[in-house]
Amino acid sequence: MIEVKSVSKVFRRNGVTLEALRDVTFEVGTGQFTSIIGPSGCGKTTLLKMMAGLIAPTSGAIEIEGEKVTGSGPDRALVFQHFVLLPWADVLTNAAFGLEARGVAKSKREQIARAQLEQVGLGGFEAHYPHELSGGMQQRVGIARALAVDPDTLLMDEPFGSLDAITRQVMQRDLLKLWQETAHKTTVFVTHSMDEAALLSDYVVIMDTRPGRVAQIIEVPFPRPRSETLTESSEYREFTARLSHQLEKMQRVDMERETTQEAEGSSDG
Amino acid sequence: MVDTGTPHRDPERTLETTGFRPRPYVDIVTGWTRRYRMQALGIVLGVIAWEIAGRAGISPALPPFSAVAAAGIEVWSGERFLQAMRSTAVAIGIAFPPSVIIGVILGLLMGLLRPAEWILRPYINLALSMPLVAIIPIILLIFGLSQETIIVVIVLYVLPVVMVNTYSGVRSTSSDLLEMAASVNASRLLTIRRIVIPSARGLTLAGLRIGVGRAITGGIVAEQIVGVMGIGGLVQRLGGAFAVEELYAVIIFIGAVGVISLAAVNRIEEHYELPGA
Numbered sequence: 001m002i003e004v005k006s007v008s009k010v011f012r013r014n015g016v017t018l019e020a021l022r023d024v025t026f027e028v029g030t031g032q033f034t035s036i037i038g039p040s041g042c043g044k045t046t047l048l049k050m051m052a053g054l055i056a057p058t059s060g061a062i063e064i065e066g067e068k069v070t071g072s073g074p075d076r077a078l079v080f081q082h083f084v085l086l087p088w089a090d091v092l093t094n095a096a097f098g099l100e101a102r103g104v105a106k107s108k109r110e111q112i113a114r115a116q117l118e119q120v121g122l123g124g125f126e127a128h129y130p131h132e133l134s135g136g137m138q139q140r141v142g143i144a145r146a147l148a149v150d151p152d153t154l155l156m157d158e159p160f161g162s163l164d165a166i167t168r169q170v171m172q173r174d175l176l177k178l179w180q181e182t183a184h185k186t187t188v189f190v191t192h193s194m195d196e197a198a199l200l201s202d203y204v205v206i207m208d209t210r211p212g213r214v215a216q217i218i219e220v221p222f223p224r225p226r227s228e229t230l231t232e233s234s235e236y237r238e239f240t241a242r243l244s245h246q247l248e249k250m251q252r253v254d255m256e257r258e259t260t261q262e263a264e265g266s267s268d269g
Numbered sequence: 270m271v272d273t274g275t276p277h278r279d280p281e282r283t284l285e286t287t288g289f290r291p292r293p294y295v296d297i298v299t300g301w302t303r304r305y306r307m308q309a310l311g312i313v314l315g316v317i318a319w320e321i322a323g324r325a326g327i328s329p330a331l332p333p334f335s336a337v338a339a340a341g342i343e344v345w346s347g348e349r350f351l352q353a354m355r356s357t358a359v360a361i362g363i364a365f366p367p368s369v370i371i372g373v374i375l376g377l378l379m380g381l382l383r384p385a386e387w388i389l390r391p392y393i394n395l396a397l398s399m400p401l402v403a404i405i406p407i408i409l410l411i412f413g414l415s416q417e418t419i420i421v422v423i424v425l426y427v428l429p430v431v432m433v434n435t436y437s438g439v440r441s442t443s444s445d446l447l448e449m450a451a452s453v454n455a456s457r458l459l460t461i462r463r464i465v466i467p468s469a470r471g472l473t474l475a476g477l478r479i480g481v482g483r484a485i486t487g488g489i490v491a492e493q494i495v496g497v498m499g500i501g502g503l504v505q506r507l508g509g510a511f512a513v514e515e516l517y518a519v520i521i522f523i524g525a526v527g528v529i530s531l532a533a534v535n536r537i538e539e540h541y542e543l544p545g546a
Contacts (some may be wrong), residue, residue, distance in 0.1 A: 052452050072454050084449040088467045088543040097463070101455035149453070 002028040002051060002153065002186065007060035009046055009212075020046050022211035023060070028203070030065075030152075031184040035197035036205045037243075039251045043212025044190045048157050051188060052078045064153065074102060077146035081158040083138040085130040085145075091117065092126035094141050098149040109148075116144040119182075121174065136167040143175070147182075154187040161192060172196055173228040180225045194243040198222075199231060206246060209254050216246070332514050341518030350503065350519070357488055357499035360416055364423035365484045372431025372480070373473060379432065380439025380469065381461070389432070396429035401487070405494045419491045419499060426487030427480040434476025438469030467543055474541065478534045485527055 009021040020043040028034045036044040049055045050062055053072040062069045064076070077098060085094045092110055093100075095117050099109035117123060120140040130138050139159055146154060159175075160168045176199060179187065191197055197204045201220050208215040221239065222230055230236050316334050323333025344350050378385040405422055412418040442465050450460040492501025500523060507516040 054448060054451055072452050074454065076452075078449075078452040080445065080449065082445060084443075084445045086446065086463060086467070089463070097455075098453040100463075101450070101453040101459055 001030050001065060002188065003063045004028075004047070004051075005061050005063065007047070007050065007057045007062060009043065009050070009055070010058045019211035021057075022213050024207075024212070024214055025060075026205055026214055026217055028186060028188055030186050032202045033179060033184070033187045033189065033200055034203045034205060035189045035191055035201040036207060037191055037194065037197050037247065038207030038212070038215070039209050039247065039254060040192075041212070042207040042209045044207055045157055046212070047207075048078075048155050048188060048190050051153070052076055052155050054078075074149065075152045077149050077151035077154055079139075079142050079146045079154070079156040079159045081161045083130070083135075083142045085138055085141055087130055089129075090126065091122065091128050091130070091133070091141050094130065095144040095148055098145050102149065113144065113148050116148045117141070119147070119178065120144045134167070135163050136171055139163065139171065143178075152186060154185045156187065156189045158190050158192065160196065168193075168196075172199055176200055176226060176228065194240045194247065195231070198236060198240045198243065199226065199228075204243065206243075206250075208250050210257065215250065218243070330513055332517065336514050337517040337521070340512075340514035341521065344515045344518045345522065353498070353500050353503040354522075356416065357419075357492065357501070360419040360492075360499065361423060361484050361488050364420040364488070365427060365480070368424045368427035368484070369431055369477060369480060372428045372476070373435050375428075376432040376435025376473070376476075377439060377466075377469070379436040381465070386436070393429050393433050396425065397433065401425055402490055402494070405491055408491075409495060414495055414497055416498065418495055419488055422491035423484050423487045426483040430479045430483055431473075431476045434479070435469055435473045438472030438476075439465055441472060442468040470541070470543060474538045478531065478538065481530050481534050482527065485523070485530065489523065 004024055004026050007021055007024045008019075011018045011020055024043075024047060036047065038044050046055060050057055051064075051069065053069050053076070056070075086097065089097075092113055096104075096109040096113035099112060104112070114123075114126060117126060117140075120143050122137060122140050122144065125133065125137065130141065133141070142159070146156075160171045163171060172195075179185070179200070189197070189200060198220055202224075204218045204220060205214060206216045206218065207213065222236065320334045323331055323336065375385075375389065379389050380386070401422070404425075405418075408421050408425075409418050412421060446464050446468070447460065450464055455463070488499065489501040489504070492499035493505050494501075496502050496505045500519065504516065504519055504523075507519060
C-alpha cells in the first residue's frame with residue numbers, strides 16, 4: 001500500500017514561492033491501478049516523482065508498505081512521458097539498464113530484458129536504436145525497462161502523453177492486457193485523459209490546481225478483467241463524460257481565477 | 270559539360286508529385302559532386318588572380334604564383350625545410366596527445382565536480398581570452414632556445430580548448446537522462462559511463478578538432494618568436510632574408526597541412542559518431 005500523508009510541496013525559485021501541493025492525502029492499495037488526473041499545474045507529476053523518491057516533500061510523507069520514501073528504490077520503477085532512452089544504446093541495452101544499475105550480470109540481464117521486450121511486443125528489435133523506432137515503440141522500450149526490474153510498484157508519468165491518438169489507443173489497450181495478464185502490480189498512472197483513466201484504473205484521483213490538492217477520489221465501477229470492448233459500452237461513455245465534465249468545470253474555475261488575479265495584478269501596477 | 274544542377278530542396282517534390290525530375294547531385298562522368306567542382310574552380314580562379322597580380326608588379330612582396338611554385342619545388346625537397354618540418358612535427362607530436370588526455374580528464378572533472386570547475390574556471394577564461402603570444406617570452410626565459418619551449422606553448426594553446434569543450438559536453442547531459450539514472454538507482458560510475466561520457470562525446474571531439482588547429486598555430490607562433498627552429502623559425506629566417514618566393518612556398522605548405530589535418534580529424538569525428546547522437 002502506498003500512503004500519501006498530508007504531503008505539501010513549496011518550490012522557491014529566485015525569491016518566488018510556488019505552492020505546488022497542499023495537504024495531499026490518499027492511499028493506493030497494493031495490486032491496484034490508480035490514476036492521478038487533473039489540469040496541468042496540479043502537481044500530479046511532482047507527486048509521482050515524490051513516490052519515485054526523486055523529489056522530497058516540503059512537509060508530510062509518503063510511505064510504501066509502511067516505510068517512508070527517502071529516495072529511489074528497487075521496489076519502484078518509473079516510466080517517463082518522453083521515454084528517456086539512451087540514444088546511443090540499442091533497445092536491448094536500454095531495456096536492461098535498470099538491471100545493469102542493480103549489478104545484474106550481462107548475460108542474465110539481457111536474458112530478462114529480451115523476455116520483457118517480447119512481452120511488450122518488441123521481439124526482434126533488440127539491436128535497433130531508439131531513433132529508428134516510432135514513439136509508441138520507444139515507449140514500449142521504456143515500459144520494458146521498468147518491468148524488467150520486476151518492481152512492486154510501477155509509476156507512470158503520462159506515458160502516452162506524447163503519442164498520437166491512434167498509437168495512444170493501441171498502447172492503452174496493450175497496457176490493459178499486460179497489466180491484467182501479469183501479476184497485478186501496484187500502479188500509479190498520471191494522465192490528462194479521462195478515457196485512459198477510466199479504461200485502465202481501479203481508482204481515479206482527481207486533483208485541482210493552485211495549490212495542487214485532491215479534489216475527489218472516484219472508484220471506477222467496471223469489473224475486471226476488462227476488455228477493450230468496454231470502451232464501446234454506454235456505461236463507460238457515461239462515466240467518462242461525468243469525469244470530463246468535472247475536470248472541465250475545474251479548469252474553467254481555474255481560468256476565471258487566473259483572469260481575476262491578472263486583473264487585480266494590473267490594477268496594482 | 271552538362272550542368273547537373275542542385276537537387277530539389279524538397280525531396281517530396283519528385284516526378285510523381287510534380288512531374289519534375291530532380292537533377293542528380295553527383296556528376297555521372299567524373300563522380301564529383303558539384304560542390305567539389307566549384308571548390309576546385311574557386312582555387313583555380315584564385316591562383317590565376319594571384320598570377321596576374323604578381324606579374325603586374327604591385328609589390329616586390331607579391332611574386333607571381335609560377336615563381337612561388339618554382340621556388341616551392343626546390344624548397345620542399347631541401348634538407349633545411351625537411352629538418353624544420355621534422356622539428357615542428359616532433360614538437361606537435363610530443364605536445365598534442367598529452368594535452369588532449371589531460372584536457373579531457375580535467376574537463377570531465379570540471380563537469381562532474383563543482384569545486385573543480387570553480388578552481389579551474391578563472392584559468393581557462395584567462396587562457397582563452399589572453400593572447401598567449403604575450404607569455405611566450407616568459408616561457409622562453411624558463412626553457413631557453415629549445416624545443417621544450419615550443420612544446421610548452423603548444424600545450425598551453427591546446428589544453429584550455431579541449432578542457433572547455435569537454436566540460437561543456439558534460440554539462441550538456443540531458444537532465445531527463447540523469448533523472449532516469451537516479452530513478453533506477455544507477456551508481457555514479459555507471460551514470461558517467463553510460464550517460465555522461467556519451468553525452469560529452471560530440472563536443473569533446475569538436476574540441477579535439479579546434480585543438481589540432483591550435484596546436485599548429487601555437488607551434489609555429491612559438492617557433493617564430495624563438496626564431497631558430499621548426500617551420501616557424503624557417504619562415505622567420507626566409508622573411509629576414511627577403512626570400513619572398515620561398516617564404517610563400519613554406520606558407521602554402523603550412524596552409525595545406527592545416528587543411529588536411531582538419532579534414533582528417535573530421536573523418537575521425539564522423540567515424541566515431543554515435544548512433545542517434
